[in-house]
Amino acid sequence: MCGIVGYLGHQQASPIIVEGLRRLEYRGYDSAGIATLAGGRIEIRRAQGKLINLENQLREKPVVGSLGIGHTRWATHGRPSEINAHPHKAGGIVVVHNGIIENYLDLKESLRARGHSFKSETDTEIISHLVEEHYKHSGDLVTAVRAALKEVRGAYAVAIICEQEPDKLVAAKLGSPLVVGQGQGENFVASDIPAMLSHTREMIFLEDGEMVIVDGTGLHFTDLVGNPVQKTPKTITWTPLMAEKGGYRHFMLKEIYEQPRALADTLAGRIREEQGDVYLEDLALSDEELGGVAKLNIVACGTSWHAALVGKFLIEKLARLPVEVDIASEFRYRDPIITPDTLTLLISQSGETADTLAGLREAKGKGGKVVAICNVLDSSIARESHGVIYTHAGPEIGVASTKAFTTQLVALVLFALKLARVRGLLDADGCRALTDELVKLPRKIEEALEQDEAIEEVARLYMNASDFLYLGRGNQYPIALEGALKLKEISYIHAEGYPAGEMKHGPIALIDENLPVVVLLPNNDTREKVISNMQEVRARAGKVIAVTDHDDPLVRDNADQVLVFPSTCDDLMPVILSVPMQLLAYHIAVLKGTDVDQPRNLAKSVTVE
Template sequence: MCGIVGAIADRDVVPVLIEGLKRLEYRGYDSAGIAMVVGDEVRRVRRTGRVAEMEAAAQAEHFSATLGIGHTRWATHGGVTEANAHPHISHGALALVHNGIIENHEAQREKLAALGYVFESQTDTEVIAHLIHHHQQQGLDLLAALQAAVKELTGAYALAVVSKAEPQHLVAARMGCPLLVGLGIGENFVASDVSAILQATRRVIFLEEGDTVDVTRTGVTVFDATDSRVERKVHVSDVSLASLELGPYRHFMQKEIHEQPRAIADTIEAAVDAGGFPATLFGKNAESILRQITGVQILACGTSYYAGLTARYWIEAITGLPCSVEIASEYRYRAAYANPKHLVVTISQSGETLDTMEALKYARSLGHLHTLSICNVPESAIPRASELVCYTRAGAEIGVASTKAFTTQLAALFQLTVVLGRLHGKVSDQEEAQYLEELRHLPGSVQHALNLEPQIAAWAERFALKQNALFLGRGLSYPIALEGALKLKEISYIHAEAYPAGELKHGPLALVDATMPVVFIAPNDRLLEKVKSNMQEVRARGGELFVFADQDSHFSESAGVHVIRTPRHTGVLSPVVHTIPVQLLAYHTALARGTDVDKPRNLAKAVTVE
C-alpha cells in the first residue's frame, strides 16, 4: 500500500500522475514512483522519500507519455529502498502498482523462479507482475492475463497494470482494497482515492470486490469476479478541491481541528431540521430493524474504537441495552458469541479499513442479521456491505491523525443512542427535546474550546521536552484520555499511555515522578470528586498535573498544577468538547518538536492491510 493513480489520455499524463500522487501524500508513504509506456518501451522513475524528489527526477529525464501509472508506497514486504518501491516491472514489458498484501506470495515466488523469473525486490508485488507476464507469454491479452493471475492470488489487492504490448489499455483489479475509475472525455483514470483525480474529473465508478476493469481513452469495461461484463453505477463526487488545500493553516491537522464545528453541525443537521431523532437518520427501514434489536456490538480500530468505547457509556446508560465494543482485528480471529438480535455497528472513517470490513463479514457469518455502518466516505466498501448507514459528513480528512472524523463519529453515535432509547421506551419526549437542545449547542461549545488554542500551545512547549506522558479520565472521559494519548504518540513520538484514573493505584502510579506530565480530563460531572482524589495521589508523588476542567469546576492553579478551563459542562456530550484540547495539545507539541505533523512516520491514513 498506499496510493495508486493511473491515466490513459490524448494528452501527456505525467503531470496528472504526479499531481495525483501529491494529492495522495496525506495517506502516509515512504517512496514514490511512476511508470509509463513510451513507444515500444516501459520507462520508470522511483525514489525513496517524498513525491517531490521523484518529480524532480522525472523532469530531469523529460518524461512524457499518454499512458502511465503511479504509486506512493508504505513499506510492508521489504525495507524502504528504491528496489522495493513501485511500480514494479517484469521483463521490461509491463509495469504494475499494488496496494494490499499477497499472503501466498512465497509459494508464487518459488513457482515463478522455477520458470526462470529473476526477482529484484523483496516485495510481494513483484510476484504479481511476473505472474501476469507469465500468462501473457501463454498467449493471453493483458486483461485476460490479469484475470488469470488474480485467481492465483490469496490476500488483498488493488492493482493497476500497463504493458508495452497493449499501449491502448490500462487494466486494473480490486479485492479487499479500494479502487475506483474516473471518467473523462478522451481520457480515463484509475485511483485508490478520488482526491487523486479531482483535478481531472468528478465522475467515478467505485469498483466492487473481485472486479477487474479494462480502461481505454474512450471507454471503460468492468467485469465481476466471474469475468462477466457488468454495469457499475456512475457517481459524481462532492469532494471539493478547496477541502484539499491548506488555506491559512500550517498543517491539514490544524485545519481539520478547526473545521470541527462545521463538520459536527453538518452531521447533526438532519436531526436538527427534523426537530428530533427519527430512525430514518440511519435508513428508510431503520425503525423496524432498531425496534427489534436487544443489544449492540461495536467493531472498530484505532480512533474509531475509542469512539465506540464512548458510545458504550451512552448506549447502556440511556437505552438500557447491553453494548460491547471490540477491536476489529481481534474480534475477527476469536470464537465470538453471536446474538442475531444484536445490532453490529462498524465504525470507519474511510469505509475501507480491512480489519473492520473482515470483522463485519465474520459477524455476519456467525449469524448476526442486522448491521449498521458509521462512515465518512459515501459508497465505500463497509457502508455498501451494511444494512443501515450513517454518513458523518466530516468532509475530506487529509491529516493521518484523525480529528474531525472522530468527533463526527461521536455525534453520529449519540444520535443512534437517542434513536434506540426512544424506540425502546427509555427516552421520553421531554428527554428527546433536551438531548436535541444539547446537540444543537454542541458546535458552539466546540468553537469555545478551539479558542483555548493559545493557552494549550503554551503547555505544548513544556510537553515537547518530555519523553513520556500519562492521560487519565473516569467514566465518559476515559476514552477521551485514550484518544489524547494516541494523538500525542502518533504525531509527536512521545510515549503516552492512558488509564482510567481509578486504576492509578494498580500499577501506573509507579511511573509518576517530577519528569512525568499527567493530563487529567476532569469535567464537572458526578465523578469529579473521585478525580480530584486521584490528582492528589499524583501530586503526592511529585507528578506535574495538566488539568482540562470545565468553566464551572472549582480548580485553582498552584505549583505543579496547571488548569485550562473548557466551556461550561456540556452534560453527556462533554467527551466531544474535551476532545478538542487533547487534539490541540498533540498538534502543538508535535509542532514544537518539529515532526511531520500530517505525515507521521510509519503510519498510513487508510489501513487497507492487516
C-alpha cells in the same frame, strides 16, 4: 494505505499522476514511483522517501506518454528502498499494487522454477511475473491479468499496463479500495477520490472481484471471469479546495478548526425537533428491527475504537442495551456469539479499514445485521453494511484523525438517541433535551478553539518530557486514551491513557517531577474523586494539567496548569474535551519539529490486516 493513480487520455500522464499521488500523501508512504508508455516503450522512475524525491528525478529524467500508472508505497514486504518501490516490471508488463499477496512465496518458488528471476523483496513483483507468464500464452493483457489473479490469494488493488498494448490500462480489486474516474476523453483509476477530484467528479466504485478495462473507447467493467458488469457513476460533491490547507500551517490544524462546521454538517437534517426524535436517512433498519435488538457489538480500530468506547457509555445509559466493544483485529478471532437479534456496529473513518471490514464479514457470515458509521460515501464498509450513518466531516488529510473522530462521537449520540426512542426508554421531551445541547455543540467547539494560545503555552512547558500520563473517569476515560494516542502519533512521545481510579493500581509508580499528567475533569458526579487522584499525583511531585469546564480554587490548588473549556451535558463533554487533546498534541509536535501531517510509520487508511 498505499496510493495508486492511473491515467489514459489526451494529456501527458506524468504531471496528472504526480498530482494525484500528492493528493494521496495523507495515506502515508515511504517511497513513490511512476511508469508511462510512449513509442512502445515503458519508462519507470522510482525514489525512496517523499514524493519530492521522485519529482526531482523526473525533472532530471522526464517521462512522456498519455498512458501511465503511479504509486506511493508503505512497506509491508521488504524494507523501504528504491528497488522495492513500485511500479514493478517483468518483460513488457508493469504493475502497481496495494494489499498483501498471502501466497507470494509459493508463487515465487513456482515462477523461479519456470526461469523467472526477481529484483525486489516485495510480494507485488510476483504479480508482474505471473501476468507476463500468462501473456506469453494468451497474447492478450486482459486474459493474462484474469488468469494471474486466479492464482493469487490475499488482498489487492492492481493497475497494470503492457508495452505490447499501448492504449490499455487494466485494474482490478479484491479487499483493497479502487475508484474509477470518468472524464471527457480521459479516464482515471485511483485508491481514493481526492487523487482525481481536480479532473472529474464522476466516480465509479469497483466492488471486490471486479475489473475495469480502460482503453481508447472508454471504460469496460467485468468480473474476474469476464462477465460484463453494469456500473453507474456517482457525482462527488467535494471540491478540490476542500483538500487544500486553506492558509493553515498543517492539514491537521485546519481540520481541528473545521470541527464546528463538520459537527454542524453531521447534525444537519437529522434532528426532528417537533417529534422529539432523530432521523438517520441511510440507516435502512426499521424501528421494529432496531427495537428487537438484544445486544450490540461495536467494532473498530485505533481512534474509532476510542469513539466506540464512548458509544458504549451513551448507548447503555440511554437505550439500556448491552454493548460489547471490540478491537477489530481481535473480533473475529474470538469467535464472537452472533444471533439474529445481535446488531454489529462498525466504525471506520475511511470505510476501507481491513480489520474492520473483516469484522463486518464475520458478523454478516453468522447471520447478524450490521450497520456502519463512516465518513466516505460508497466505501467498502458502507456498501457491505445493511445500513450506514455517514459523518459529514469532509476529506481528512492529516493522518492523525481529528474532525473524523468528533463527528463519529456525534453520530454515536444520534444513534443512541434513535435506539432509546424505538426501545421506549426516552420520550420526546427527553430526546429534545439532548438534541438542544447537540445543536449548541458547534458554537461551543468554536469557543473551545479560542483556548489555542493557552494550550500552546502549556505545550512549551512540557515539550521535552519523555512520557505523559492521561487520566479520565467514565466517558472521559476513552478521551484520555485518545489524547495519549494523538501525542504518540505525531510527537513520538510515549504516553498512556488510564482510568483515573486505576492510577494507584500501577501507574502511580511512574510519577515523579518529570512526568506531566493530563487530567480530564468535567463538572460531574466523579469530580471530587478525580480531584483526589490529582492530589495523589501532586503528593508525588508529578505535574498536573487539569482540563475542565469548571474553574474554582479547589482545581487551582491541585493543578500546575488549568485549561478551562465550555460546559455542556455530561453525555456531550467527550466531544468538547477532545479539542484540547488534539491541540496539545499538535503544538507539542510542532515545537519538536516532527512531520505533523504524515508521522512516521503511520498510514491514513490501513487496508491490510
